[in-house]
Amino acid sequence: MSSTVPSWLSLSTLPLVAALTAPGCAHVPGPQEVASSYARALEENRLEDAYALTNAPPDARQPFLEHYGNASVRQARVAEVRAALPELQARAPALTLLRGKQGWRVLEEAPADAPREAMERFLDAVDASDWATAWSLLSGPVRARYTPERLREDFKREPLAAERVRRARLALRGQVKVTGVEAEFPVGQERAVRLVREAGEYRVSALE
Structure with missing residues (x-):
């Protein structure tokens, strides 16, 4: 093994996690190092060691070991992870960091970008009949009145549901009005698709 490799990577008598979390260890590996x-x-x-670097629960250990017991599967995953390293991101609600040539930088989006992305994700989920995801993208008060199943049934029963989704798609191409924690996409005749910012993320509160 090359002498440039950090010493904790060559430990053979301790699990990798123990090496990373040893008492008195001041260094906390960053995203690139962990990946x-x-x-x-x-x-x-x-x-x-690979499994210890994931957030998978204990009952997922055996399926993980079996899946990556196949050499070709391992090689494909290794290539996939390494190809992604130059575009690595660290994300939390209301905060995304990107890794570039100058190191980690905070992604500062235009005010309209976040609500537009949230609305597009919601519409994509509806078009794919992915009602669990669509439900998760609703605002808290609306989500409390629904379940994914009820959301599906309401869309099936509502004659204008498809037309509202179509108009919402068209509205994404236009201007978005962002005021405080709310965002609106006008759809004509004083109606709008509305989103509200909750815990740093935009959620759909009304289609019209």
Whole structure:
């Protein structure tokens, strides 16, 4: 093993997680370091070490080991992870960091970008009949009145549902009015698609 590799990567008597979380260890691996270590562990068929770097629950351990027990599957995943490293992101509600040539930078979006993206995700979920995702993108008060199943039934029963979705798609091409924690996409005749910002994320509160 190359002498440039951090010493904790070559530990053979301790699990990788123990090496990363040892008492008094001041260094906390960043996203790139963790992703690179994950790819290396898969490449070297150290599946327990790779699994320890995931957030998978204990009952997912055996399926993980079986899945990556196949060398071709491991190689494909290693290539996939390494190809993604140059465009690595760190994301939380209301905050996204991108890794570039100058290091990590905060992604500062135009005011209209976030509500437009949220609305597009909702409409895509509806078009795909992915009612669980569509429901998750509703505002809190609306979500409390619905379940994914009821949302599906309401869209099936409402004669104008398809037309409202079509108009909402068209509205995405136009201007969005962002005021405080709310955003509106006008659809004509004093009607609008409305979103509200909750915990840093926009959620759909009304189609019209």
